[in-house]
Each structure stands twice: as C-alpha cells, then as structure tokens.
Amino acid sequence: MVNPRRELFARIRIARKRIRPDSGFAGSLRSTRDSEDPRGQPRRMQTSPDTFRERALSVFPAGSNGEYGIPADLIPVIRSGKGCRVADADGREFLDMTMAWGAALVGHAHPKVIEAVMKQAALGANFAAVNCRAVELAERLRSINPALERVRFVASGTEATMLCLRVAIAATGRRRILRFEGAYHGQHPIGVAGMIHGKHVTLPGCDSSGAGAPWVESDVLVAPFNDAAGTEAILRAHATEIAAVIVEPLHRCLPPAPGFLQSLRSLTRELGVALIFDEVVTGFRLALGGACEFYGVTPDLIAYGKALGGGFPIGAYGGRADLMEVVEESRLPGPRYVWSASTSGGNPVSCAAAIAALEIFAGEGVYPALRARGELLRTGMREVLRAAEEPAQALGEGPLAQVAFSAAPVTNNQQWLASDRAKGRDLMLQLLRQGVFLNPMGTKLYLSLAHGEAEIEAFCDQLARALTVIQRAGAH
Numbered sequence: 001m002v003n004p005r006r007e008l009f010a011r012i013r014i015a016r017k018r019i020r021p022d023s024g025f026a027g028s029l030r031s032t033r034d035s036e037d038p039r040g041q042p043r044r045m046q047t048s049p050d051t052f053r054e055r056a057l058s059v060f061p062a063g064s065n066g067e068y069g070i071p072a073d074l075i076p077v078i079r080s081g082k083g084c085r086v087a088d089a090d091g092r093e094f095l096d097m098t099m100a101w102g103a104a105l106v107g108h109a110h111p112k113v114i115e116a117v118m119k120q121a122a123l124g125a126n127f128a129a130v131n132c133r134a135v136e137l138a139e140r141l142r143s144i145n146p147a148l149e150r151v152r153f154v155a156s157g158t159e160a161t162m163l164c165l166r167v168a169i170a171a172t173g174r175r176r177i178l179r180f181e182g183a184y185h186g187q188h189p190i191g192v193a194g195m196i197h198g199k200h201v202t203l204p205g206c207d208s209s210g211a212g213a214p215w216v217e218s219d220v221l222v223a224p225f226n227d228a229a230g231t232e233a234i235l236r237a238h239a240t241e242i243a244a245v246i247v248e249p250l251h252r253c254l255p256p257a258p259g260f261l262q263s264l265r266s267l268t269r270e271l272g273v274a275l276i277f278d279e280v281v282t283g284f285r286l287a288l289g290g291a292c293e294f295y296g297v298t299p300d301l302i303a304y305g306k307a308l309g310g311g312f313p314i315g316a317y318g319g320r321a322d323l324m325e326v327v328e329e330s331r332l333p334g335p336r337y338v339w340s341a342s343t344s345g346g347n348p349v350s351c352a353a354a355i356a357a358l359e360i361f362a363g364e365g366v367y368p369a370l371r372a373r374g375e376l377l378r379t380g381m382r383e384v385l386r387a388a389e390e391p392a393q394a395l396g397e398g399p400l401a402q403v404a405f406s407a408a409p410v411t412n413n414q415q416w417l418a419s420d421r422a423k424g425r426d427l428m429l430q431l432l433r434q435g436v437f438l439n440p441m442g443t444k445l446y447l448s449l450a451h452g453e454a455e456i457e458a459f460c461d462q463l464a465r466a467l468t469v470i471q472r473a474g475a476h
C-alpha cells in the first residue's frame with residue numbers, strides 16, 4: 001500500500017537533488033548535525049545511575065525553572081546539546097524540537113558561536129558598560145532593520161518587552177496598554193495579562209492570568225487577534241488612554257490575517273498610539289529582518305531576544321529615536337524619564353555570540369531553506385494527522401509548528417481555546433517518552449538550522465507512533 005508521507009519525503013529528496021542551491025545552509029547543517037540515525041528510542045549512552053532528577057525536584061519548584069509542566073518521573077535533566085540533539089543526565093539522547101524555546105536557532109554548540117564566545121570570554125565577560133562588541137552588534141542590528149534608530153541591550157525578552165511598554169507609556173503620557181488575547185510577552189505582569197483566563201472576562205476586560213499582580217487588570221485592555229474591526233472598536237473607544245498596542249506579529253503559532261498588521265499600523269499612527277512588535281520569537285527567524293521584513297510592516301518600537309543570542313542570554317529593545325529619548329539619563333528624574341539599566345545587558349560575551357549568529361543567519365540561502373524545512377514539517381505533520389484520521393491542524397509559519405486538535409481552521413485565540421488542548425499535551429508527553437525533547441506545556445515546535453530533512457522525517461515517524469499510542473489509550 002502507498003504511504004503518502006513516505007512518498008512526500010521521497011519526492012522532496014528527488015527535487016532537492018535536482019536543485020541544491022542552498023549550499024551555505026547545507027554546509028552549516030553538516031558541521032553541526034550528529035552522524036547517528038535520528039530514528040528510534042532515546043539511546044542509553046551510560047549506565048551509571050543518576051539522581052539529577054530527584055535533585056532538581058528538591059531544589060526547583062516542580063523540578064524546573066518554569067513552564068515545562070512535565071510529570072516528575074519524566075523530567076529530563078539536560079547535560080549537553082549538539083546540533084539538534086540533546087542528551088540528559090541519564091545518558092538518553094533526544095531529538096530536540098524546542099531548541100531552547102527557539103533561542104538555539106543556530107543549533108546547539110555551533111562551532112562559530114563557541115569560537116566567538118571563547119575569544120571574548122578571555123577578554124572579560126562583563127563590564128556593565130558600553131563595549132566594542134555591543135557597539136558592533138547595535139550597528140549590525142540597525143543595518144538589518146533601520147527602524148531601530150536607537151537600541152539598548154538587556155538580558156532577556158521579558159526585559160525587552162517590558163522596556164518597550166514603559167517607553168511608550170512615558171513618551172505618550174498615557175497609562176493603558178492594548179494587547180491580544182492569548183499572547184505571551186514575557187514573565188512581567190503585562191507580559192502574561194490576558195494570556196490565560198482563570199475567570200470569565202468579556203473583552204476588552206483583562207484577566208491577570210494567575211496571581212501576583214492583580215493591579216495589572218485595570219491597565220490592560222485585551223483585543224481579539226486577527227479581528228481588525230473588533231480591535232479598532234476597542235482602540236477608538238479608549239484612544240486617549242492607550243499608550244501602546246503590543247503584538248506578537250506571529251501570534252503564538254497563528255499567522256496574521258492578510259492586512260491585520262497593516263490595519264494596526266495605520267490605526268495606531270492615526271491615534272498617536274505606539275505600535276510595539278514583540279519580535280522575541282519572530283526576530284531573525286521568519287527572515288533576517290524578522291516580522292518587520294516578512295510581513296512588510298514597520299512598528300515604532302521592537303523587542304528582540306531568543307535567536308539573536310545564538311543560545312546565549314540576550315534581549316534588545318529599540319525603535320524611534322524620539323521615543324527612545326525617554327531612557328536618556330539627562331532626563332532624570334523628570335516625568336518622562338524611564339529607568340533603564342541592565343547589569344548583564346550588552347555584555348560582550350552575549351554580544352559576540354550574537355554577532356556570530358547574525359553572520360550565520362546572513363549566509364546565502366539560509367532563510368529560504370529554513371522556511372522550506374518549516375513547510376516540510378507542517379506538510380509532514382498534516383499527512384500524519386490525516387492518515388491517523390485525526391481532525392487536526394498543523395499551525396505555524398517559517399520554522400515553527402504546532403498541532404491543534406480541531407476540525408475547523410484555527411486562526412484566533414478563541415478557536416485555539418476550543419481545540420482539544422489536553423490531547424495536544426498528551427501527544428507532546430508521548431513524544432517526550434519516545435525521545436523527542438519539547439515543551440509539553442507550550443506545545444510549539446521550533447526547528448533550527450541543524451534540522452535537516454532526515455530529522456523532520458524522523459520526527460513525523462515519531463508523531464505517527466505517538467498518535468497511535470494516544471489513540472489506543474483513548475479507546476480504553
């Protein structure tokens with residue numbers, strides 16, 4: 001019997017052999033990819049017992065630094081990573097489909113990043129001051145995206161979005177923020193407000209998404225993503241109070257509807273509201289110029305993180321020079337001054353890693369290849385889901401993918417909430433058991449430059465297997 005997925009990958013292999021223009025990309029793949037067969041169970045490389053899991057459970061709440069939500073007996077404690085694979089303290093090897101939540105887009109331990117980091121570390125790791133690598137990186141960023149007229153470095157995406165919001169609030173003299181339902185902008189109060197609903201709210205009302213910052217609800221308005229008319233109505237009704245609209249241009253794994261980001265741009269411009277793109281995920285991933293380049297829209301302020309650091313901690317925020325003036329210390333303690341200081345922001349080691357990462361990203365054919373691999377992944381996933389007779393969608397754009405168990409298309413947060421998310425989590429946990437490292441809570445899958453067609457095919461095989469297991473379990 002013909003297996004359509006096998007056919008799909010065979011067709012692609014033949015087409016690839018014919019084209020092969022992406023030599024830069026293939027070269028970097030070869031240098032980072034492990035030689036072993038990616039299929040099968042996690043391999044045991046050592047036999048000595050290890051208690052890292054128990055130790056993690058005793059020192060970290062829920063055994064982790066946050067979000068994974070993995071059952072205690074399944075928590076892998078990672079020891080090392082190379083290319084698109086990680087190994088844990090028990091000696092098991094995993095195909096990594098989360099890649100440090102996207103931070104390791106270059107692949108784990110990329111030789112060029114390691115070289116740059118070692119060289120810089122020998123010269124000093126942090127001066128908490130302007131340094132040569134930071135200047136070079138800032139210049140590169142501005143040459144990639146001229147909208148970044150002024151930029152400052154921080155150490156995470158959380159800080160980057162938080163500072164964008166504070167800059168907008170100070171520069172406009174308004175106090176409220178409009179953001180989109182279900183979006184995540186980092187672990188500060190506005191970053192999570194409106195992300196998950198613990199109680200019933202009617203938009204534009206806001207649920208602070210858990211405890212710890214109940215006051216945030218009065219400062220945040222929440223709009224439905226991909227609903228231009230609904231967003232416009234909220235914006236116009238509260239125009240004089242709203243400092244900024246913050247948006248993930250690719251909302252989790254949901255692409256913007258045609259014209260949606262453009263409508264946000266023209267409305268915010270008309271109403272004197274700052275438009276902030278949270279490019280922590282999309283930056284350097286959808287294109288070298290991120291979502292700004294990919295979707296052709298220029299915001300007023302931009303937050304970066306993740307992939308920029310080549311796996312090292314980094315964040316950057318910036319945009320219009322007239323808005324960024326509010327962080328200039330000469331304004332202290334004026335009413336329009338925003339305190340902005342990051343001990344590790346702009347540290348030369350992270351900046352050196354970022355410069356190396358940007359050089360890798362600028363290689364010929366990198367983005368067409370990365371997007372093609374993302375498309376291959378989603379197509380393969382759809383084949384698997386169809387063959388398993390699962391009414392489900394493969395969401396995403398660029399090198400990102402996510403399964404939504406829903407018969408209907410998923411284009412906004414309400415449709416996502418209506419999908420069978422418990423089944424999605426079961427599937428992710430089963431994949432983890434089978435040797436695919438991922439985040440069963442976030443459920444978003446990230447490819448890297450180190451993922452080739454063999455790894456994508458192997459992942460699809462694992463997906464098919466995992467689906468069979470959860471279908472059987474569900475039938476009982």
Ligand SMILES: Cc1ncc(COP(=O)(O)O)c(C=O)c1O
Nearest residue numbers: 156157158184185186280281305
């Ligand atoms: C869209 C988005 N913004 C901001 C952040 C926060 O970045 P960080 O975890 O580096 O603080 C994340 C993290 O996942 C994110 O996905």
